[in-house]
Structures are given as C-alpha cells and as structure tokens.
Amino acid sequence: xxxxxxxxxxxxRSSVLALTERMNSITQVLxxxxxxxxxxxxxxxxxxxxxxxxxxxxxxxxxxxxxxxxAADRRxxxxxxxxxxxxxxxxxxxxxxxxRLLANLVLSGTSPLLYPRHVYGTDGTDQVSLLVQAATTVAxxxxxxxxxxxxxxxFISMQATLSYTAAGVAKVASPTWRxxxxxxxxxxxxxxxxxxxxxxxxxxxxxxxxxxxxxLALESLFPLVYAARGRLARPMVFAAGAFHVANARVMxxxxxxxxxxxxxxxxxxxxxxxxxxxxxxxxxxxRDDLAPRLAAVGAVAAAGAALAARAGRRQxxxxxxxxxxxxxxxxxxxxxxxxxxxxxxxxxLIVAEHGLASTAEHWAWVTGAVxxxxxxxxxxxxxxxxxxxxxxxxxxxxTAVQDLVDLVDRVxxxxxxxxxxxxxxxxxxxxxxxxxxxxxxxxxxIDSSHPxxxxxSPRQARGxxxxxxxLLLMSASLKLGLGALLPRPSWVDDLPExxxxxxxxxYRDSGLWDAARREWKATRAEFLAYDGQPLRVExxxxxxxxxxxxxxxxNHKELHDELAQQAPWSSQHVVxxxxxxxxxxxxTTAQQVADLVVGFVDRLGPGRGAAVGAGGDSRxxx
Amino acid sequence: xxxxxxxxxxRRDFWxxxxxxxxxxxxxxxxxxxHPLTTFDRLRARDRxxxxxxxxxxxxxxxxxxxxxxxxxxxxxxxxxxxTATSSIARRSDFHTVWFPGRRREKAVxxxxxxxxxxxxxxxxxxxxxxxxxxxxxxxxxxRREYRGQPSPQGFQFLIARxxxxxxxxxxxxxxxxxxxxxxxxxx
Numbered sequence: 001x002x003x004x005x006x007x008x009x010x011x012x013r014s015s016v017l018a019l020t021e022r023m024n025s026i027t028q029v030l031x032x033x034x035x036x037x038x039x040x041x042x043x044x045x046x047x048x049x050x051x052x053x054x055x056x057x058x059x060x061x062x063x064x065x066x067x068x069x070x071a072a073d074r075r076x077x078x079x080x081x082x083x084x085x086x087x088x089x090x091x092x093x094x095x096x097x098x099x100r101l102l103a104n105l106v107l108s109g110t111s112p113l114l115y116p117r118h119v120y121g122t123d124g125t126d127q128v129s130l131l132v133q134a135a136t137t138v139a140x141x142x143x144x145x146x147x148x149x150x151x152x153x154x155f156i157s158m159q160a161t162l163s164y165t166a167a168g169v170a171k172v173a174s175p176t177w178r179x180x181x182x183x184x185x186x187x188x189x190x191x192x193x194x195x196x197x198x199x200x201x202x203x204x205x206x207x208x209x210x211x212x213x214x215x216l217a218l219e220s221l222f223p224l225v226y227a228a229r230g231r232l233a234r235p236m237v238f239a240a241g242a243f244h245v246a247n248a249r250v251m252x253x254x255x256x257x258x259x260x261x262x263x264x265x266x267x268x269x270x271x272x273x274x275x276x277x278x279x280x281x282x283x284x285x286x287r288d289d290l291a292p293r294l295a296a297v298g299a300v301a302a303a304g305a306a307l308a309a310r311a312g313r314r315q316x317x318x319x320x321x322x323x324x325x326x327x328x329x330x331x332x333x334x335x336x337x338x339x340x341x342x343x344x345x346x347x348x349l350i351v352a353e354h355g356l357a358s359t360a361e362h363w364a365w366v367t368g369a370v371x372x373x374x375x376x377x378x379x380x381x382x383x384x385x386x387x388x389x390x391x392x393x394x395x396x397x398x399t400a401v402q403d404l405v406d407l408v409d410r411v412x413x414x415x416x417x418x419x420x421x422x423x424x425x426x427x428x429x430x431x432x433x434x435x436x437x438x439x440x441x442x443x444x445x446i447d448s449s450h451p452x453x454x455x456x457s458p459r460q461a462r463g464x465x466x467x468x469x470x471l472l473l474m475s476a477s478l479k480l481g482l483g484a485l486l487p488r489p490s491w492v493d494d495l496p497e498x499x500x501x502x503x504x505x506x507y508r509d510s511g512l513w514d515a516a517r518r519e520w521k522a523t524r525a526e527f528l529a530y531d532g533q534p535l536r537v538e539x540x541x542x543x544x545x546x547x548x549x550x551x552x553x554x555n556h557k558e559l560h561d562e563l564a565q566q567a568p569w570s571s572q573h574v575v576x577x578x579x580x581x582x583x584x585x586x587x588t589t590a591q592q593v594a595d596l597v598v599g600f601v602d603r604l605g606p607g608r609g610a611a612v613g614a615g616g617d618s619r620x621x622x
Numbered sequence: 623x624x625x626x627x628x629x630x631x632x633r634r635d636f637w638x639x640x641x642x643x644x645x646x647x648x649x650x651x652x653x654x655x656x657h658p659l660t661t662f663d664r665l666r667a668r669d670r671x672x673x674x675x676x677x678x679x680x681x682x683x684x685x686x687x688x689x690x691x692x693x694x695x696x697x698x699x700x701x702x703x704x705x706t707a708t709s710s711i712a713r714r715s716d717f718h719t720v721w722f723p724g725r726r727r728e729k730a731v732x733x734x735x736x737x738x739x740x741x742x743x744x745x746x747x748x749x750x751x752x753x754x755x756x757x758x759x760x761x762x763x764x765x766r767r768e769y770r771g772q773p774s775p776q777g778f779q780f781l782i783a784r785x786x787x788x789x790x791x792x793x794x795x796x797x798x799x800x801x802x803x804x805x806x807x808x809x810x
Contacts, residue, residue, distance in 0.1 A: 034723040045763025047730040052752045052759070059670050115672035120756070121730035127675040134673075138641055147638035155645035159652060163677035166656035173658035174682035185686030189787040190711040191728055192685065198788050252718040252725055290638065294646040302650060466683070473659050485654060487664040548745025579745030 005238070008230035008272035013149055013285060016269040020156065021091045021100065021136045023262035027129045028107050029088035030255055032081040035118060042074060047120045057116040071113040080110050104137035124163075125259035131159050132262050147288040153266040154291035160263035161223055164240065168219025175469050177216060180209035187250075194250045218243060225271045233271035237264045306481030313483055316505040318386055326386065329406035331399050336386035337379035337407060341371030348416040348441060348601060350376045351408060355423025355449075356523070357471070357516035359506045360385060361499040362422070365590030368496060370597055374418075377411055383515025385506055395518045397428065397526055404432045412439065418601055420444040422584055424523060427451065430563075433539060442604050443567075444542040444597050447549055447580050449523070450559035451530035457555040464524060471520055475513035483508030491585040534566055541567035542600040544593060546578040571600055648673075658682045688787045689735040690794070693761045693780040696802070698773035705781065708764045734760075735782050739797055749801065757782075758803060765805065777804040 041048050050072035057068055070076055087106035090099055111130040115122065139152035171177040176185070184201045187193040201208035218239055225233040241261060248254040269287070276285040326336045338360075341350075350370050352363040360378045367376045381400055383389035391399050408417055417440045421429035426448025433440045453460040477485075492504045506512050543564045550557045557574075564570040573596055578589040655666045655674050658681070666674045691708040709731045712724050737753035748754050761780040769775055782798040 030721075034726055037723040038726060041727055041730065045759045047727070047734050047756050047760055049756060049759065052755050056752060057670055064670075112671035112673060116670065118726075119672075120733045121726035121728075122672070123725075123729060124675075124677070124679055127672065127677075130673065131675060135645065138645075142637055142641065145635065145637055147635065148641050151638060151642035151645055154642075155649060158649050159675070162649070162653055162656065163675065166653075166677035167679045167681055170656070170658040170678040170681035174684075176683055176686075177681065182680070182684045182686070186680060186684050188789040189685060189688050190713070191688050191732060191787070192680075193787060194714050195788045248719040249716065250714075252712075252714055252722050254719045254722055288638065290642045291646055294642055295649060298646055298650050299653075302654070470659065474661075477657065477659070477662065482657065482662060485657060485662040485664045487661075487667055546745070552742065552745065582745070 005234050006231045007234070009234060009268035010276060011265060011269045011272065012276070013146060013153070013269070013287075014143075016153060016265045017136065017139050017143065017149060019265040020132060020153075020262050021104065021140070023258050023265070024129055024132045024136065025088035025091035025103075025107070026258035027125055027255055027262065028133065029085050029092075030258070031126065031129065032084040032088070035081050035114075036078065036085075039074070039078070041121070042072075042077065042117070048118050050117060053116070053119060056119070067113060068116055071110075072117045077114065077117060080114060084110055101137070101140045104133065104140045108133040108137040123253075123255075125255040128159075128163070128259040128263065132156055132259075146285075147290065150288040151291045154270055154289070156263050156266040157270040158292065158295060160260065160267055161225065163260075164219045164222035168216055168222065171216050172220055173469070173473060175466065177212065180205075180212045183212040183215070184208050192251045192253075197250050215243070225267055230268075230271035230273070233268055237267055240264075303481065306484060308481075309484055310478070310481040310509075313505045313509050314511070316502070317509045317511060320386070321502065324386065327407070327410055329403045331382075331391040331402050331406075333382035333391050333399070333403050334388040335379050335382065335403060335407055337377055337411065339375060339377050339411065340367065341373070341375040343375060345413065345415060347374050348418050348604070349408075349412045350374050350597065350601065351404075351412075351417055351419050351429075352376065352378045353404065353419060353421035353425030353429050354378075354381070354384070355421075355425050356519055357512060358384075358423065358425075359503050359512065361495060361503040361506070362584045364496045364499045365587055366420075366584055366594045366597065369591060369594035373598055374601060375415070377407075379407060381515065381519075383518065384512055389515065389518070395522050397431065397519070397522050400428050400519065401431045401435065404428060405435045408432070408436055408439065416441040418442040418444065418597075418604070420446065420597055421448060422446040423580065424449045424519065427523075430535060430537065434536060437538070440539055442540045442542070442600060443537065444544070444600060445560070445563060446544045446593055447546045447578075447583055448543070448560070448563070449527075450556070450563065451527045451535070452532060452559055453556060454524070454527045455530070455532075456559065457553055459553045460556065467520055468517065468524070471513055471517035475510045475517055478508065478510035478513060491582060494582065494585045494587065496587075535563065537563065537566040538568065540600075540604060541570040542596060543570060543572045544583075544596055545572075545574045546580050546583045546589075547574055547576045548579040550574045571596075571603070652677075685732070686786070687784040687795075689732055690783045690785060691731060691735070691757065691761065691780060692783060693765060693778050695765055695769070695778045696776040697769075698775055700776070706768075708761050708780065735798075738782065742798055748798065754800075758800065761800075762803065762805065775805055777802055779803065 040046050043049065054069065054072065058065055071080060083106055087103035090103040095103070111133060115126070135152040135155045139149045142148035174182070176182045184198065187198040187201055222236065225236045241264065244257045244260050248257050274287040274289060275283055278284050321338070323338050323340065324336050326334055328334050352367055354360055354362055360380045363378050367378050370376050380387040382391065382403055417436060419429035419433060419440055421427070421444070426445040427450065429443055430445065433443055454464055486508050488504060489507065492500050492507070495503055541564060543560050545557055545560045560572070564572045575583060575589050575592050578586070582589060583593060584590050651665050652675055655663055656677055657663070658678065666676065688711060692705040693708045694705050695703045697703065711728055734753050734757050738748050738757065741748040741751055741753070757780065761778060765775060765778045779802050780800045781796060783794045783796050785794040786792040
C-alpha cells in the first residue's frame with residue numbers, strides 16, 4: 001500500500017479531462033444553487049445590489065458595461081444560474097462530445113459575466129472553478145488535439161501548484177503565521193472558526209503550533225509534487241485533500257473540496273511519467289510538456305526585464321537634479337540637498353525634513369509656495385534619493401539628527417533657521433533644535449511623530465507591529481526587480497508634475513525602503529524606551545495635525561496638544577480634509593500647510609533674524 | 623497510432639502553440655499577482671472580470687475577528703432603542719460541510735465592513751463610497767422589516783464592531799459609527 005502511494009498515478013488524458021470536468025461541475029452547481037437560494041442579497045438592502053456596485057465595474061467599454069448590466073438584471077441572473085445548474089448536471093452525466101462542449105461554454109462564459117454581480121461574498125472556489133472551467137472548455141473544444149489538451153491540463157496543475165505555494169509563501173512572510181498565533185486566532189472567530197477546535201488549540205498550544213507549521217509546510221512546499229519523478233505527488237495531493245476536508249467541517253468551507261479536488265487529476269497526470277505504456281511495454285500515450293517549458297522561458301524573460309528595469313530606476317534615482325548639491329557630514333554620510341528661493345541673508349532659512357519611507361519631493365508643493373518668500377532647503381536623509389548612507393556602526397536616530405545639524409551648520413550661514421518636519425521628520429527636527437540653539441528660531445511640526453506614540457496610541461502600536469516586516473518585504477522585493485508590480489500610487493500624480501517621475505522612481509527603488517527600515521528599527525527601539533518625560537521645546541512651535549489623525553487617532557492628537565503646551569508659544573491647527581499622507585502631497589492641503597508655515601515665520605517677527613549673530617537666545621521671540 | 627503521434631509531436635501544430643502560449647501568459651500574470659504584500663497587485667488592479675486569482679488565502683494577515691453590524695433606532699415617538707445586531711453568524715454545523723448558502727452572505731458582510739474600515743483607515747470619507755451605501759441600505763431594510771406594521775421610526779444609526787468570537791475575555795472594539803440616518807418615508 002505504501003509503495004503504491006509513492007508511485008506516480010497512471011492516468012489517461014481523456015479520463016483526466018472528464019474527471020476534472022465532473023469535479024468542477026460539482027462546485028459550479030453548488031455555487032449557483034447557493035446564489036439561487038440567496039436572492040435577497042441582490043435586492044435593495046442586499047450587499048450585492050447592482051445599483052450601488054455597478055460603478056466599481058465600469059470597464060471603459062460601453063459594450064462590456066451593457067453586458068454586465070444585462071447579466072445583473074434579477075431575472076437574467078436567475079436564468080443564468082439555472083442554466084449553469086443545468087450545464088453542471090450535463091457534465092456530471094455521461095454525456096458526449098458537443099453536449100460537453102456546450103456545457104463547458106455555458107459555465108465558462110457566464111462566470112466572468114456574473115463575477116461583478118456577486119462581488120461581495122466571492123471566495124477562492126469561484127476563482128478555481130473559473131480557471132478550471134476555462135481550461136476544460138478549451139480542452140474540450142480541441143479534444144482531438146492531445147497537445148492542446150495537455151497544455152490545458154498543465155495550466156490547471158500549474159495554477160493549483162501556484163495556489164498552494166502562494167498561500168504558503170504569504171503565510172511564511174507573515175509574523176502572525178510564523179509565531180503560530182494565526183491558526184488559534186482564526187479558530188476563535190465565529191465566521192471561520194469552531195469553538196471546540198479553538199478550545200483545544202488553546203489548551204494544547206504546542207499541537208496548535210505543530211498543525212500551523214504543517215499547513216505552512218504543505219502549502220509552501222507544494223511544488224514538490226513534481227520532485228522525485230512524481231513519487232511525492234500522490235501523498236501531497238492526498239494531504240492537501242485531507243486538509244480541505246478538515247476545513248470543510250471546521251471552517252465551513254465545503255465548496256473548497258470539489259473546487260480544489262478538481263485540479264488533482266491534472267496534478268497527478270502532469271506529475272506522472274510523460275510516456276505511458278501498456279502492460280506489454282508499448283507506448284500508449286505521450287504527454288506534451290510545452291506549457292511548463294514556455295512558462296520557464298517566460299519567467300526567465302520576465303525576470304531579466306525586471307532586473308534591467310531595476311537598474312534603470314536606480315540610475316534615475318542617482319542622477320543629479322537641478323540645483324542639487326552634496327556635502328559630507330561628520331558621520332561620513334553624504335547628503336544631497338537643494339536650496340531654492342530668495343538669497344537675502346536677512347531672511348530665515350526654512351529647512352524641510354521628510355518623514356519615514358518618504359522623499360524630499362513630498363515637500364514640493366509646500367516648499368514651492370514657501371520659497372516665494374523665504375530661502376528653503378530640502379534634502380534627502382542618508383540612504384534616500386541621491387544621499388548616501390556610509391556611517392559605520394549600529395544606526396541610531398542620533399545619526400540622522402547629527403546629519404541635520406551638520407547640514408544646517410554648513411548651509412545656513414548667518415541666517416536664522418526654521419525647521420519644518422513631517423511625521424518622523426518632525427521628531428528629528430525636535431531633536432535637532434536644541435543642538436542648533438541660537439540658530440533655530442522656530443519649529444513647525446506637521447502631523448509629527450511623538451516618542452510616546454507607540455505606548456499611548458493603540459492605533460500607532462497596531463501599525464508598528466507589522467511595519468518592520470513590511471519594510472523588509474518591500475526592500476527585498478524591489479531588489480528582486482519587482483518594482484514594476486507596484487501600481488503608480490495616487491499621491492505621485494498629486495505632486496507637481498516636475499517631481500512626479502523622480503518621486504515614483506524612489507518609491508519603486510529598494511534604497512528608500514532600506515533607509516526606512518534602518519530608521520524604523522532605531523525609531524521603534526527609541527520610542528519604546530522613551531520614559532515619558534515632557535520634551536524640551538525652547539522655541540516657538542507651529543503644530544499642524546491632519547484632520548484624519550485628529551479624528552481617527554485622538555491619542556495622537558493629545559500628544560500634539562502636549563507638544564504645543566511645551567513651547568514658549570505655539571500655534572496649533574487641524575487641516576480639514578487631510579490625512580497623514582496626503583497632507584503634503586495634495587495640492588490644496590499642502591497650500592494650507594505652506595500658508596501656516598509662512599504665517600508662523602511672519603509671526604516670529606523681526607526677532608526671527610535677531611536671534612542669530614550675537615549669540616542670541618531664541619526665547620527673545622516670545 | 624504511435625508513429626503518427628510521434629510525427630505530430632515533433633511538429634507541434636499551431637493551435638497547441640497558441641493555446642499553450644495564451645494559458646502560460648495567463649499563468650504568468652497570475653503568478654505575478656501573488657506577492658505577500660497586496661501593494662504589489664498592479665496587474666490585479668486592472669482585472670474587472672475576476673480572472674486574475676488571489677491565492678493568498680488567510681494570509682499574510684488572517685482575519686482573527688468577526689465583524690458585527692449593530693443598529694439602534696429613534697422610534698416614531700422619539701425613543702432611542704438599545705443597540706441590536708443587524709447581521710448574524712451561523713453556528714458551525716456538520717451540515718455546513720456540504721451545504722452552506724449563508725456563507726456567502728457572511729463573507730459579504732465581512733468584505734463590505736473591511737472595505738469601509740479600509741476607507742476610514744486611509745482617512746477618506748467612507749460615507750461617500752458604495753460600500754457604505756450598501757451597508758446603510760442593508761441596515762435600513764432590516765429596520766423597516768423590524769417595524770413593519772408599526773409607525774415608521776424617525777431614523778437609525780449603525781455601528782461596525784469587531785470581536786474575537788469565542789474568546790469572550792476580550793472586549794469588542796467599536797470601529798465605525800455611522801451618522802444618524804433619517805427615515806422619512808417608505809422607499810418607493
């Protein structure tokens with residue numbers, strides 16, 4: 001028995017195709033019966049009321065939009081599902097040739113039409129059945145061409161292998177799964193869990209961790225079905241099938257059994273020997289393996305293109321920009337900076353400090369407006385943009401603070417300085433200000449970080465829990481050349497046109513994420529070690545909070561209030577319609593920030609210049 | 623048969639190539655849409671037909687909470703009712719293994735709540751979005767059903783709460799509170 005379990009399965013092409021069709025039709029019939037039983041869901045008050053969701057599915061093609069609208073009509077939807085049940089039953093029965101093709105066509109043609117109509121509540125089985133159905137339809141249409149049928153069966157097995165592997169890799173990439181917490185966490189829910197299993201996992205945590213590790217191993221190692229000449233295919237497919245049967249009972253995911261089960265005949269067929277012989281050793285069937293070879297060639301070509309694009313983006317990031325200069329600081333880091341605006345020595349210098357995983361270009365709207373009045377300095381912290389991180393030893397935020405102090409020392413001349421920082425940049429500006437005493441005459445904190453935020457804001461603490469992992473994945477993926485898979489974020493096109501492509505290149509380059517990860521590790525350690533002592537602020541302060549921060553994270557707003565109270569005098573504002581991220585990138589909110597900064601610097605008054613030169617004390621500005 | 627087949631094998635016909643290339647292209651797009659971070663879903667973002675699969679089941683961050691939709695009503699005589707559950711989650715049974723049509727609605731509630739909370743997280747005005755209107759109507763219809771044959775209430779308010787399910791040691795979290803929604807007249 002054991003030997004037979006580890007032997008490749010001797011399956012014939014035609015029976016594999018028929019078996020796949022039958023198993024998949026069980027999923028299709030079940031699914032359509034469920035939809036027919038849940039008509040309320042499509043009426044007014046249902047969560048798939050087409051009147052409200054149709055706008056999400058506008059394709060840009062009037063013909064497709066019309067088709068979706070027709071399919072979404074209540075009577076048409078009902079008729080289509082009835083036809084799908086009929087077609088599914090047709091495939092379950094021992095029908096022949098054209099009938100089977102017609103049934104396949106009905107099922108595969110209606111799936112994408114009905115997908116938008118039922119979008120809320122769809123799950124993985126809908127995706128599996130759509131893909132399998134498409135492949136069996138093509139295979140049935142060309143079932144006299146064995147090579148074509150093999151390409152279809154390969155497609156099904158490659159998708160099945162991808163599905164398990166992707167699910168496994170995504171779990172391995174998650175700290176929640178790696179720690180073993182995820183399984184217990186899912187089981188405690190009423191939606192996908194089971195009270196008995198949850199209690200058992202809680203009583204026997206080691207068993208829970210072992211089951212969780214088993215799931216991760218089964219899924220992420222699923223490509224082993226093709227190892228050892230297919231000898232592992234049967235045990236792996238058996239294990240995967242048992243996994244779905246257990247999930248059917250425990251998680252209420254019954255449809256997954258026939259859905260994934262429908263891919264197993266193709267998996268066993270493609271993992272088995274390419275040449276099949278009868279008992280006398282004569283060749284009876286020869287499998288065509290064009291599809292996996294094409295996939296390998298395609299994957300290699302895509303990887304090559306991705307790496308070439310990565311190199312192009314890196315070059316773009318490192319290219320010198322107009323008016324950009326560089327200097328080395330005492331930490332040995334090299335900072336790229338730009339100085340814009342009037343050159344009048346009497347005017348204060350506005351220094352903009354960007355946030356974590358951000359760019360100097362995020363300031364473009366604000367500095368564009370502020371530099372009409374005052375000289376303005378923007379720069380990329382070490383590791384971001386053209387700035388290089390070369391400092392030795394473990395990274396601490398002190399390095400970034402020292403870089404900022406050195407930059408101001410070297411560039412400001414005799415001008416007074418106003419530091420403007422967004423997010424983490426705000427905290428760095430706060431730290432740098434006492435070191436530049438007598439030079440810094442004001443501080444502008446734009447939705448700033450606060451060292452107590454991880455302890456006092458549950459929302460910040462939640463976000464922080466997975467940030468390191470996210471930054472690591474971003475950096476590693478971009479090093480592999482996956483930058484092209486990152487959609488162009490909407491904030492890029494909110495920025496002034498001149499900086500968009502440069503900001504986008506940085507966003508898709510691993511340099512930004514490496515720098516962010518280095519900074520985040522230090523930030524997290526320092527914030528968690530913060531003893532809660534009030535921060536010393538000895539200059540006037542402008543505190544700006546984004547409306548979304550104020551409403552969504554009142555604890556964070558409270559920290560902003562406390563900061564404002566520490567200053568000799570302060571001005572506090574909430575920018576309506578702004579979020580933490582769009583505060584600078586959205587033209588309208590950024591203009592408000594710029595106006596607040598200019599107004600604040602004006603309020604610093606004549607003393608804004610007097611603070612410097614004679615070793616002046618910034619408190620003179622009160 | 624073997625001879626004829628071997629001959630064709632050397633010279634794959636056009637259709638086998640075309641179908642093979644098309645399906646492999648589809649598979650490559652699918653493979654490029656499985657990054658553990660959904661931020662990398664550039665290709666899936668363009669999929670209107672649901673043909674690019676998402677195989678990251680329960681990953682990277684699995685749902686470890688249930689969503690509950692609750693509502694309270696301002697009755698016709700101005701009384702405010704306590705919070706009542708609008709949605710419910712079926713208790714697991716053996717029968718679910720083979721037939722569980724309610725799964726789709728439970729998943730729909732979960733999906734819609736997730737979308738609304740995502741809008742809130744992004745700082746966007748959730749009340750402008752289709753997901754909010756779907757849930758608003760979902761609750762409104764439930765309220766009207768509850769008060770059928772009675773004077774129409776003045777309005778209602780709904781709430782999305784999150785709870786750890788069977789783990790009752792944890793308190794529920796209240797994540798989204800709708801504005802007061804007036805109910806002036808019966809819908810046409």
